[in-house]
Amino acid sequence: MTDTAVVHQTHDVPQPKQHGKPGGILRHTSIVTGTALGLVAAIVTYAIGSHFFVPWGTTNADASQVGLNALVAATYFAWVIFFMIGIGAFAGPIRWALGHDLTHDDAEYMAGKDQGKWRYWKYTTDHKVVGTQYLIMAMFLLGLGGLLAMLIRTELGITWAEVFDPNFYNSLIGTHGIVMIIALIIVVTGPFGNFILPIMIGARDMAFPRLNALSFWLLFAAIPPLASNLFLGGIRDGWTVYQPLASQAPIGMIGYQVTIIVFAFSTGVASVNLITTSVTMRARGMTWNRVPIFVIGVIASSVMGLVWFPMFQYSQMLALSDKVIATSFYNPIMGGSVWLYENLFWLLGHPEVYVVVIPGTAALMELMVVFLRKPLFSYKVAIAGFAGVVGISSIVWVHHMYMTGWAPSAGYPFMLSTELISIPFGFLVLVMLGTLWRGKPWTRLPMMCVYAVIWDKVVGGITGVYLSDVPVDQYMHGSMFVVAHFHYMLMGAGLFAAIGATAYWFPKMTGRMLDERLGSIGFWVAFFGFQLTFGSMFVAGLQGMPRRVLQFDNAFNISNWLSTVGAYTIGIGMLIFLYAVITSWRSGKPSGSNPWGGKTLEWQTETPVPLENFPVLPVVTSDPYGYGVPDPYDAVLEADKQPAGVA
Amino acid sequence: MSIDNPPTIEVDQPEEPTNRPAADHRLKEWLSRGYVRRIIALSIVIGLLIIPLAWVVIHFMNLSGAPASAIMVEIERTMFVFTVVSAPLMAITLAILFYSLTGWGRVTGEDPPMQESPAIRTNGTAVVLWIAATSILAGFLVIWGLVELATITSYANGSTPANQQPNGQKAIDINVTGQQWVWTFQYPDQGAVTSDTLIVPINVPLYFNVTSKDVVHDFWVVELGIKIDANPGAITNTGVTPDKLGTFNIRCAELCGLHHAYMQTKIQVVTQAEFDAWVREMGGKRTV
Ligand code: HEM
Ligand SMILES: [Cu+2]
Ligand SMILES: [Cu+2]
Numbered sequence: 001m002t003d004t005a006v007v008h009q010t011h012d013v014p015q016p017k018q019h020g021k022p023g024g025i026l027r028h029t030s031i032v033t034g035t036a037l038g039l040v041a042a043i044v045t046y047a048i049g050s051h052f053f054v055p056w057g058t059t060n061a062d063a064s065q066v067g068l069n070a071l072v073a074a075t076y077f078a079w080v081i082f083f084m085i086g087i088g089a090f091a092g093p094i095r096w097a098l099g100h101d102l103t104h105d106d107a108e109y110m111a112g113k114d115q116g117k118w119r120y121w122k123y124t125t126d127h128k129v130v131g132t133q134y135l136i137m138a139m140f141l142l143g144l145g146g147l148l149a150m151l152i153r154t155e156l157g158i159t160w161a162e163v164f165d166p167n168f169y170n171s172l173i174g175t176h177g178i179v180m181i182i183a184l185i186i187v188v189t190g191p192f193g194n195f196i197l198p199i200m201i202g203a204r205d206m207a208f209p210r211l212n213a214l215s216f217w218l219l220f221a222a223i224p225p226l227a228s229n230l231f232l233g234g235i236r237d238g239w240t241v242y243q244p245l246a247s248q249a250p251i252g253m254i255g256y257q258v259t260i261i262v263f264a265f266s267t268g269v270a271s272v273n274l275i276t277t278s279v280t281m282r283a284r285g286m287t288w289n290r291v292p293i294f295v296i297g298v299i300a301s302s303v304m305g306l307v308w309f310p311m312f313q314y315s316q317m318l319a320l321s322d323k324v325i326a327t328s329f330y331n332p333i334m335g336g337s338v339w340l341y342e343n344l345f346w347l348l349g350h351p352e353v354y355v356v357v358i359p360g361t362a363a364l365m366e367l368m369v370v371f372l373r374k375p376l377f378s379y380k381v382a383i384a385g386f387a388g389v390v391g392i393s394s395i396v397w398v399h400h401m402y403m404t405g406w407a408p409s410a411g412y413p414f415m416l417s418t419e420l421i422s423i424p425f426g427f428l429v430l431v432m433l434g435t436l437w438r439g440k441p442w443t444r445l446p447m448m449c450v451y452a453v454i455w456d457k458v459v460g461g462i463t464g465v466y467l468s469d470v471p472v473d474q475y476m477h478g479s480m481f482v483v484a485h486f487h488y489m490l491m492g493a494g495l496f497a498a499i500g501a502t503a504y505w506f507p508k509m510t511g512r513m514l515d516e517r518l519g520s521i522g523f524w525v526a527f528f529g530f531q532l533t534f535g536s537m538f539v540a541g542l543q544g545m546p547r548r549v550l551q552f553d554n555a556f557n558i559s560n561w562l563s564t565v566g567a568y569t570i571g572i573g574m575l576i577f578l579y580a581v582i583t584s585w586r587s588g589k590p591s592g593s594n595p596w597g598g599k600t601l602e603w604q605t606e607t608p609v610p611l612e613n614f615p616v617l618p619v620v621t622s623d624p625y626g627y628g629v630p631d632p633y634d635a636v637l638e639a640d641k642q643p644a645g646v647a
Numbered sequence: 648m649s650i651d652n653p654p655t656i657e658v659d660q661p662e663e664p665t666n667r668p669a670a671d672h673r674l675k676e677w678l679s680r681g682y683v684r685r686i687i688a689l690s691i692v693i694g695l696l697i698i699p700l701a702w703v704v705i706h707f708m709n710l711s712g713a714p715a716s717a718i719m720v721e722i723e724r725t726m727f728v729f730t731v732v733s734a735p736l737m738a739i740t741l742a743i744l745f746y747s748l749t750g751w752g753r754v755t756g757e758d759p760p761m762q763e764s765p766a767i768r769t770n771g772t773a774v775v776l777w778i779a780a781t782s783i784l785a786g787f788l789v790i791w792g793l794v795e796l797a798t799i800t801s802y803a804n805g806s807t808p809a810n811q812q813p814n815g816q817k818a819i820d821i822n823v824t825g826q827q828w829v830w831t832f833q834y835p836d837q838g839a840v841t842s843d844t845l846i847v848p849i850n851v852p853l854y855f856n857v858t859s860k861d862v863v864h865d866f867w868v869v870e871l872g873i874k875i876d877a878n879p880g881a882i883t884n885t886g887v888t889p890d891k892l893g894t895f896n897i898r899c900a901e902l903c904g905l906h907h908a909y910m911q912t913k914i915q916v917v918t919q920a921e922f923d924a925w926v927r928e929m930g931g932k933r934t935v
Contacts, residue, residue: 166905238902244879245862245904332880338863339878374764378774403865403900404876405857405883411796419789426781433740434773436747438682439764442754454744462733466726469792471799474874475708475722478865478900542707544869546900549908553896555711597759628766633680 016101023109024095029088031121037086038079038221045078046071062326070324072232072251076258080221087217088123092210111209113611123217125209128609130216131195132509134186135502137219139578141183142495144227148176150571153533155550157564159557162550169550171234178226178239178256181352182263184490185305186219187498188359193274193298196505199602200292202283202620204612207276211269218266225255225262238548240349243330243341247322257320264313271302271309283601285620292600292624293382297362300386301355308351308394315344339406346397354393356490358386360497361428364450367504368435370598371447375625377434381427388424392417402470403477411470418468425461429454445520446596449500452527456492460485463538481541484534492530499523499577506581507595511607512588515580522577529569536562599624686746694738701730712870715891715916717808718799719872725795729788736784803873803886805852818852818886821845825857825864825877828906830897840931845897845914847889848922854886865901868914874900889916
C-alpha cells in the first residue's frame with residue numbers, strides 16, 4: 001500500500017519544526033503578486049535591456065532587428081520567470097535550501113485548507129483545485145479561439161469583399177489555430193485528469209501535488225505572450241509557423257515561440273505527474289485489470305505528450321535562436337533547412353491529434369457503461385487499441401510532408417504506417433459499438449455525446465483514409481478538405497467528447513447537475529451547425545479551394561456561405577451551452593454524491609469531495625464494469641430450444 | 648458509504664456449457680433474432696446511400712474541368728474505390744449507432760435506470776471478425792495506395808497510361824519559381840522564354856523544376872492533380888502530361904504571407920502548333 005504525497009501526522013514520527021505560520025511566504029503570494037512581479041520584471045528588463053541589446057540607430061538593420069528580437073524574448077521570459085516567482089512557485093525549493101522541511105500544516109495550507117474561493121487564485125496543490133482551474137482555463141481558451149473562428153468565417157462568408165486586412169486575417173487563422181490546439185490538449189486531461197483521476201484510482205492527491213500546481217501556472221504564464229501577439233503583429237503564419245516565413249514575421253512571433261517553449265514544460269510536468277500517479281497511487285486491490293479505462297486513456301495520452309512534445313519545443317527553441325542570436329538552423333541561404341523545421345514540427349504535430357482524441361474517447365467509454373448499464377465491451381481490446389494508436393502514431397508524421405519534395409520515396413513507408421493506424425483505431429470503434437450492442441441507453445446528455453462523437457469519428461476517419469493516401473493527398477494537401485477533416489477529429493471527436501465528459505463529471509466537480517434541457521439544446525445546435533460548417537467545407541476542398549486564403553474563386557461561394565451560416569450556428573449553440581454551465585454551476589439542482597449510479601470510485605465519495613478525498617482509503621475488489629444481467633439468450637440456447645418470437 | 652465494501656462482481660466468464668449447440672445452429676439462431684435482421688437491413692440501406700457518395704465526390708472534383716491528366720484520373724479513381732470499399736464498414740457502424748438509439752429500448756428521466764442491460768463482457772467471434780475485416784480493408788487500401796503511387800510517379804516521369812512506358816517524346820523542362828506572390832515559368836529548352844502563365848502543348852510530358860526565391864510556396868496545378876512545394880534553396884521536381892485542352896487553375900497551396908490568397912495563375916493547354924506559335928511570338932526558339 002503506497003502512501004500518498006500528503007504528509008500524515010503519525011504520532012511516533014517526529015514532525016519537522018514548524019517555521020512561522022503554516023504556508024510561510026505562500027500566505028502572501030497569489031496571482032496578484034505573481035502578475036505584479038511579472039509585469040514589473042518585464043518592464044525593467046525591457047528598459048534596461050534596450051540599452052544593452054539593441055544598437056538603436058545603427059545602420060545595420062539586421063543587427064538591430066536581432067537585438068530587438070533578443071530584447072522582446074528576454075522581456076517575455078522575464079514575465080514568465082518572475083510571475084512564477086511572484087506566485088510562490090519556488091518557495092518550496094528555497095525552504096529546503098534553508099533547511100525548513102514542510103510540515104503537515106504547511107502541506108495542508110498549500111492544499112488550500114480554509115482559504116475559501118481564494119485558493120483558486122493561489123499556488124494551490126490540491127488536485128481538485130488544479131482540475132477546476134484547468135477547466136476554467138480551457139473554457140477561456142475555447143471562447144477566445146471560438147471568437148476568432150467567427151471572425152475567420154465572417155471574412156470567408158463575405159465573399160464579395162475583403163473585410164479584414166490580409167495580415168490581420170492571416171494572424172486570425174494562426175492565433176485561432178494555436179489557441180484551439182492548446183485548449184484541446186488540456187481540455188480533458190487538465191480538468192478530469194487532475195480532478196477526477198486521483199479520486200477514481202482511490203488516491204488522496206496526485207503523486208506530485210506541487211508539480212501539479214506548477215504545470216497549471218506555467219500554462220497560465222504562457223498565455224499572455226501568446227495573446228500579446230495580437231498587438232505585436234500577430235501570428236501570420238498559421239499554427240504551423242513554417243520557416244522561413246516565420247522569420248519574416250513581425251516581432252509578435254517571439255511570443256508564439258516563448259509560449260510553446262513554456263507550454264511544453266507545462267505539459268511535460270503534467271504528463272509525468274499523471275503517469276506516476278496512475279502507476280503508483282492506485283488503491284489497494286486496483287490491479288491493472290481493474291483500472292478504469294479513462295485512466296488508461298490518460299496514461300496513453302500523457303506518454304505521447306511526454307515523448308513527442310519536446311520535439312515541438314526544440315523546433316521553437318531553434319527558431320527562437322535563429323531570431324535572437326542569428327543562427328541559421330532554418331535559413332537555407334546560410335545552410336539551414338526548412339525541412340528540418342517541418343520534421344521537428346510534425347514529430348509532435350501528428351501525435352498531438354491523438355493526445356487530444358484518446359483521453360476524450362476514454363472518457364466516453366467510461367461514461368457510456370454507466371448510461372447503458374452494461375460492462376465495457378472487451379476492455380482488453382480497448383487497451384490494445386490505445387497502445388496501438390500510441391505506438392503507430394509515433395511513426396507517421398511524414399504524411400504531413402508528402403508534398404514537400406523532401407523525400408519522395410518516403411511516401412511509401414509512411415503511407416503504410418498511416419493506413420495501418422486505422423486497425424487499432426478500429427479497435428476503439430469496436431469497443432464502443434460492442435458496448436452499445438443490445439444496451440438500453442439512458443439518453444442523457446453525456447450519453448448523447450457518445451452518439452455524436454461516433455458519427456464524427458466515422459466521417460473524420462474515412463476522410464483521413466483518403467488523406468493518408470499519397471496520390472489523393474497530392475490533390476487534397478493544403479486544401480479546405482484537410483481543414484474539414486481535422487475539425488471532424490479535433491472538434492467533432494475531441495471537443496464534443498470533452499463536452500460529454502464535462503456533463504458527466506460536472507456534478508462531482510460542482511455538486512450540482514448540469515441543466516439537462518439547456519445543455520442539450522446548446523449541444524445539439526452546435527452539433528448540427530458543425531455538420532453544416534465542415535460538411536460544406538469538404539465540398540469547397542473537393543472543388544479545389546486552398547486553405548488559409550481570404551479571397552477565392554466564385555466557384556467556392558456557395559459552400560462558404562453555408563459554412564459561415566453553420567459556424568454562427570455553432571457559436572450560438574456554444575453560447576447556450578456556456579450559459580447552461582454558468583447558471584448550473586451557480587444555482588443548479590444539487591446532485592448528491594452519485595447521481596448517475598456510477599461504480600467508479602469517484603462516485604463513492606461525498607460531494608463536495610473532502611480535502612483528502614476519502615475518509616478511509618478504499619479497497620478495490622473488482623473492475624468498475626460490473627453492470628448487467630445474464631444474457632437471456634444464453635438460457636435459450638442452452639436449453640437448445642427454438643428461439644420463437646424473440647426480439 | 649460503500650467505499651469500504653465496493654460491489655463485487657465476477658470478472659470471470661461463466662463456464663462454457665458442455666452441451667453447446669453446433670456452430671451452424673447458433674448462427675442460424677442469431678440470424679433469426681429480430682434486432683440482428685433489422686440491423687442488417689439498416690446496414691444495407693445505409694450502404695446503398697453511401698455508395699452514391701463516390702460519384703458525388705468525383706462530381707465536385709470535376710466542376711472546374713478535371714481530370715486533365717492521367718494522374719488526376721488515378722486520383723479520382725482512388726477516391727472512388729476508397730469510398731466504395733469502406734462503405735460496408737461505415738454502414739455497419741452507422742447502423743448499430745442508429746439502431747442503438749431506440750432499437751433495444753431506451754430510458755429517459757431523472758434517475759439512474761433500474762433495469763440493467765445484458766452483461767456482455769466480450770465476444771470472441773465479434774472481435775476476431777472485426778479485426779479481420781478492418782485488417783483486410785486496411786491491407787487493401789495500403790496495397791492499392793502503394794501501386795497507385797508507383798503508377799502516378801511513373802506518369803510524372805513521362806510515362807503514358809497505355810503501356811506505362813515513356814512515350815518516347817522528350818519532356819519539356821519548365822523551371823517554376825515561386826516568389827511572394829507570383830509564379831514565374833521559364834522554358835530553358837525554348838530559348839529561356841519566360842512567362843507568368845503556363846502555356847503548354849497537349850500530350851507532351853512536362854517536367855517541372857520547382858524552387859522559391861523567398862519562403863515556401865506550393866505549386867498546385869489543380870485539374871492536373873499535381874502538387875509540390877517550392878522551397879528556397881532547393882529544387883523539387885514533379886511532372887505531368889496534360890491530355891485535355893483548356894484553361895486550368897494553378898494555386899499556391901502553402902501559406903506564404905500577405906497575398907497568399909492571390910498567388911494564382913492559369914495553365915493553358917494548347918495544341919502543339921499553337922504552342923510553337925506562342926514560343927515564336929515570345930522570341931524563343933522552336934521545340935525540337
Ligand atoms: C466554431 C467552430 C470552429 C470554426 C467555425 C472553425 C473554423 C476554422 C477555419 C475557417 C479555419 C481556417 C482554415 C484555413 O483557411 O486554413 C480554421 C483553422 C483551424 N482550426 Fe478551427 N474552427 C472551429 C473550431 C476549432 C476547434 C474546436 C479546433 C480545435 C482543435 C480548431 C482548430 C483549428 C486549427 C488547428 C486550424 C488550423 C490553423 C492553421 O491553419 O494554422 N478549430 N478553423
Ligand atoms: Cu498526422
Ligand atoms: Cu502561398
